[in-house]
Amino acid sequence: MKVKVVTRILEANDRIAEENRKRFKASGIFVVNLMGAPGAGKTSLLEKTILTLKETLRVGVIEGDIAGTDDAERISMTGVPVVQINTGGACHLDANMISEVLPDLPINDLDMVVIENVGNLVCPAEFRVGEDIKAMVLSITEGHDKPVKYPLMFQESSALVLNKIDLLPFVDVEIDRLKRDALSLNPLIKIFEVSCKTGHGIDTWAKWLRGLR
């Protein structure tokens, strides 16, 4: 019974996700669903990415948080259009939430939309929202055991951005093991090492992202 209910919720979600996708496609917009644990640095990466891309690409952002508008305020400082979703408790964004805020984005004047999901290494990976690709941010301070313990997000993501690489000398993390385990879950995952603090690796990641469109 429980499984049946869950299946029905996921099916309904996928249907709305597909509608979102068609609406984005109709406007020629490439959509990234950006996921990661709380504090991995999703918003920081987004700020740096926008500043790198905004001269050549019109980017819009949908921010997902349980509560608060901190992230949307930070993103709006970069000068791009941003909409904040407060899920009010829900641990992930779903397709319906995206559908509801689409009218608030200048969808005909954008080339790319990044949807920053709720900070959570589990549930967001289960819900399509209408994206072209999923990408995940992992802070190296989270440790090398994350692929083994949270496999689905690694399997679903086209890119793994390893953030806070500047802290490598100060933490006990086996980064080669982390990469190896991520690749064994998902041989096609593209791995980037970045530091949003120093700017290391941001150009390479942003260039890859631009190339996808």
Place this chain on the structure above:
Amino acid sequence: MKVKVVTRILEANDRIAEENRKRFKASGIFVVNLMGAPGAGKTSLLEKTILTLKETLRVGVIEGDIAGTDDAERISMTGVPVVQINTGGACHLDANMISEVLPDLPINDLDMVVIENVGNLVCPAEFRVGEDIKAMVLSITEGHDKPVKYPLMFQESSALVLNKIDLLPFVDVEIDRLKRDALSLNPLIKIFEVSCKTGHGIDTWAKWLRGLR
């Protein structure tokens, strides 16, 4: 309809949690539900805490992970009894999972059981499992904005353990703001600063925990 289903699940969970609680109480066991984001350092804190307490307190551990047995293997090295739950996808432990593994713990020979929840700053806070208190671990690398963005876990927790305090010189985190925001959500929350790497603060935290029993 959706709300009704969720309510029923939570009610059923609370009923089983209450049964678990009675079984623990009957054996004189104090139970801690340890929560936090992936990579916050829950297992490391637990290792250090056990090593500090094990001479004076018989501790048992229930490990919750989506997949893998890494954490249970780490804990078993400390010499205390440990049971691993693999949720197989679920983003939190629920009362029924705990009920099912209770026969695998030597419940009559324990003074305290720590239940390490799935790494997630959201969902575990919604599900009682039969604990006396909830405690949360937050790595300072996660940033000072976490209370504002993930309020429920701060509201539900009796203790907030700020881990990786040794990294303070290397990260941009306003620790006073973090504490202030946590206390404004939950004026009774007890805050500890620790480093599982250097051992800083572990004694104070472990002593507090022992005093609760």
